[in-house]
Amino acid sequence: MIKLVDGEDFSINIINNICFITFSSPSTRNAISLRMSAVMQEISWKKENNLSIFQKFLADNNCLLIVVQSSVKGIFSSGGNLSDLKNASKELCQNYASSIKAFCKLLHSCSIPSVTLLAGSAYGGGAELALATDFRWSIGKKSDLHFTQMRFAIPAGWGGMSRLAELCPQLSHKKISAMIIGRHSIFYEQMVNLNLIDNTFLNIKNCYRALNEWRDNIEQAPLDIRNDLMHRLNIKETYQLEEYDNEIFNKYFLNFEHKKRITTFFAKRNNNAKD
Numbered sequence: 001m002i003k004l005v006d007g008e009d010f011s012i013n014i015i016n017n018i019c020f021i022t023f024s025s026p027s028t029r030n031a032i033s034l035r036m037s038a039v040m041q042e043i044s045w046k047k048e049n050n051l052s053i054f055q056k057f058l059a060d061n062n063c064l065l066i067v068v069q070s071s072v073k074g075i076f077s078s079g080g081n082l083s084d085l086k087n088a089s090k091e092l093c094q095n096y097a098s099s100i101k102a103f104c105k106l107l108h109s110c111s112i113p114s115v116t117l118l119a120g121s122a123y124g125g126g127a128e129l130a131l132a133t134d135f136r137w138s139i140g141k142k143s144d145l146h147f148t149q150m151r152f153a154i155p156a157g158w159g160g161m162s163r164l165a166e167l168c169p170q171l172s173h174k175k176i177s178a179m180i181i182g183r184h185s186i187f188y189e190q191m192v193n194l195n196l197i198d199n200t201f202l203n204i205k206n207c208y209r210a211l212n213e214w215r216d217n218i219e220q221a222p223l224d225i226r227n228d229l230m231h232r233l234n235i236k237e238t239y240q241l242e243e244y245d246n247e248i249f250n251k252y253f254l255n256f257e258h259k260k261r262i263t264t265f266f267a268k269r270n271n272n273a274k275d
């Protein structure tokens with residue numbers, strides 16, 4: 001295990017090329033504290049070569065997948081730490097939301113796929129955190145998002161409203177505002193209908209098995225194609241994307257590696273047929 005953040009309530013480790021970001025604060029139901037936000041700020045800040053400490057950590061340790069998870073049963077996160085926010089001054093909290101927002105942005109803008117494992121509820125900023133990753137996998141069917149921010153008279157501040165629009169093109173900006181104002185919850189079935197849940201597992205064991213399989217498949221993909229494919233996320237215009245996809249297909253079609261893998265496929269099939 002390679003560690004970047006080693007807190008009792010918040011840790012970031014790489015195990016077998018998978019980066020696990022784990023929230024483990026049962027006493028606050030995984031509320032995001034001022035200290036966690038300061039750590040997020042520190043590791044999201046771009047430094048050498050325009051890379052943040054977090055991105056450098058992922059690159060140096062050949063990370064292939066990022067997993068955001070909770071180790072507390074029945075809850076993903078209760079959102080902003082309300083006790084911290086109640087006790088601290090506005091000055092002390094001035095970087096609080098922007099740091100968490102920067103970390104959320106890093107998760108979906110970096111070129112490594114990310115997934116949140118949900119096995120319970122996410123409230124307020126916790127729901128925004130769950131929206132930050134590319135994918136959401138549910139363990140069981142009790143995962144839900146609760147936009148409770150307006151209970152505390154603030155809008156969503158960690159990038160969740162734009163992420164929701166990005167992930168669910170069927171939700172207009174007006175609908176999203178209305179959902180926040182009206183303190184809506186999105187329960188499991190509706191999350192599935194909105195394509196916010198990409199996969200559901202019966203238990204954590206099956207989920208980790210699928211994660212490992214995913215990691216292995218990524219590892220087996222040649223690095224240059226991996227980089228070319230992940231670069232697609234930087235291309236915004238549809239016509240440019242089509243051109244780019246043609247270009248990278250032609251670059252790899254029937255080159256040495258393509259031919260070699262077709263040959264290996266037939267060799268394996270013939271061997272299996274003999275057994």
Ligand SMILES: CC[C@@H](C(=O)O)C(=O)SCCNC(=O)CCNC(=O)[C@H](O)C(C)(C)COP(=O)(O)OP(=O)(O)OC[C@H]1O[C@@H](n2cnc3c(N)ncnc32)[C@H](O)[C@@H]1OP(=O)(O)O
Pocket residue numbers: 026027028029031078079080081082083084123124125126148149151152154155156157158
């Ligand atoms: C700026 C942040 C803002 C944003 O931008 O979005 C937000 O995130 S606003 C906060 C949104 N969060 C909420 O609305 C959730 C508030 N919490 C609850 O509704 C409930 O606690 C719960 C999460 C549904 C869990 O309920 P339950 O299982 O019944 O446990 P308890 O209520 O008894 O809580 C246990 C324990 O945890 C503490 N707790 C819970 N949430 C938070 C929080 N967000 N911040 C700090 N501490 C939290 C709660 O106070 C209890 O502590 P003790 O009383 O010391 O046992």
